[in-house]
Amino acid sequence: MKLPRCCLWFLSLLSLFCLCFCAIHPSGARPVPARYPDLFSELLHIDPARVQARIDSAFQQLFYGNDSTQRVYYPAGPDQAYIKDILNNDVRTEGISYGMMIAVQLNKKEEFDRLWNWAQTHMQHHSGLGQGFFAWHCRTSGEQLSYSSASDGEEWIVTALFFAASRWGDGKGQEKYRQQAKTILDAMLSKTPRSDEQRVITNMFNRDHKMVVFVPNGEADDFTDPSYHLPHYYELWARWADKEQEFWRQAADSSRAFLYRTVHPRTGLAPDYANFDGSATDAPWGGGHADFRYDAWRTAANIAVDWLWFGRDARAVAQSNRLLEFFHGQGMTTYGGLYTLDGRKLANEQNPGLVAMNGTTALAATTPLRTEFVRAVWEMPIPSGPGRYYDGLLYLLALLQISGRFRIYTP
Numbered sequence: 001m002k003l004p005r006c007c008l009w010f011l012s013l014l015s016l017f018c019l020c021f022c023a024i025h026p027s028g029a030r031p032v033p034a035r036y037p038d039l040f041s042e043l044l045h046i047d048p049a050r051v052q053a054r055i056d057s058a059f060q061q062l063f064y065g066n067d068s069t070q071r072v073y074y075p076a077g078p079d080q081a082y083i084k085d086i087l088n089n090d091v092r093t094e095g096i097s098y099g100m101m102i103a104v105q106l107n108k109k110e111e112f113d114r115l116w117n118w119a120q121t122h123m124q125h126h127s128g129l130g131q132g133f134f135a136w137h138c139r140t141s142g143e144q145l146s147y148s149s150a151s152d153g154e155e156w157i158v159t160a161l162f163f164a165a166s167r168w169g170d171g172k173g174q175e176k177y178r179q180q181a182k183t184i185l186d187a188m189l190s191k192t193p194r195s196d197e198q199r200v201i202t203n204m205f206n207r208d209h210k211m212v213v214f215v216p217n218g219e220a221d222d223f224t225d226p227s228y229h230l231p232h233y234y235e236l237w238a239r240w241a242d243k244e245q246e247f248w249r250q251a252a253d254s255s256r257a258f259l260y261r262t263v264h265p266r267t268g269l270a271p272d273y274a275n276f277d278g279s280a281t282d283a284p285w286g287g288g289h290a291d292f293r294y295d296a297w298r299t300a301a302n303i304a305v306d307w308l309w310f311g312r313d314a315r316a317v318a319q320s321n322r323l324l325e326f327f328h329g330q331g332m333t334t335y336g337g338l339y340t341l342d343g344r345k346l347a348n349e350q351n352p353g354l355v356a357m358n359g360t361t362a363l364a365a366t367t368p369l370r371t372e373f374v375r376a377v378w379e380m381p382i383p384s385g386p387g388r389y390y391d392g393l394l395y396l397l398a399l400l401q402i403s404g405r406f407r408i409y410t411p
Helices: 005-023 039-044 048-064 093-105 109-123 151-168 177-188 231-240 245-262 295-310 315-330 352-361 370-379 388-402
Strands: 073-076 080-085 090-092 345-347
Touching: 039 048, 039 370, 048 073, 048 388, 073 109, 080 093, 080 109, 080 388, 090 093, 090 109, 093 109, 093 151, 093 388, 109 151, 151 177, 151 231, 177 231, 231 245, 231 295, 245 295, 245 315, 295 315, 295 352, 295 388, 315 352, 315 370, 352 370, 352 388, 370 388
Parallel strands: none
Antiparallel strands: 073 080, 080 090
């Protein structure tokens, strides 16, 4: 039967409406454009099968390589495992959360469940003032070394749990991934708003500024860490959380505005720590964190992934170009890992973790120089030895991100 032209027009309009309706959460959250380019293939013309083989090799080495020189993932008993910070001989929520995200992106459910079980058993507070939060580091035996939390660990854990629910479905007990993600989200905003008393557990996000705090307690809840700002995750939480959806949308926008205030206007370098207005600050305990140091390596990569996933703020392109042009000017094989924000080198060593994050930055850059940074990641050996924890995890994350295999898994 041939339909009249008016019916065809109506059906086309209805189809367009349905597509838009399905892409937008009923709460009004914004659609996900979901761009996943493979820059190894696009810029370096490497066969996608070789790219996947490199990712598989990196995972195999870092998770199942030599105990003393290669791996960071260590099984503990029949159903648990941890990611070990080799240099500090401890287990951190940073590493556990990166391991969980890598596992869910690579469809490694056993490794994911082992890590999540260890984190729940040994790191998460199940009662008391910090209920729902995690101790930021523990001994490999599971003994907590600090009650305090590092906010980035919870952020990555929540998002990894949401992705796990989408990839594998929710089960029973520890496999109630979605419910557990929402429980942690609720905890982030249900503590004391802020405090100057060191032992008071506070919200993980400052409600006034709508920004993540460095540590949710009275000693360190009045400043932030730029590398903890993950607006692309907050966008997803605004869609998937049961509560505070508007807050998470505003947090995404607030973080984007903050990230462009905190970077140096000429070099593009971000500080390790910053005030909520974006100005660099050192921690109360010192350590030079007003400079571009180890935490700050990740900031530009977060900006690039947010731009790739959501495309909200075109300043991401200029910022990414600016940063890559700065490092290229320092010399591709000679740029260091630590700098003052205005570009004075503080250390000559070129760290694999920074090379990896600069490669991810190329996702948002348009400068022709970006090809050199992607090539540097491809030509870099898989990190091994004493520094393999941080360098190795950032390297594997960069492989996933640059190759288009770091993706949103939607419920």
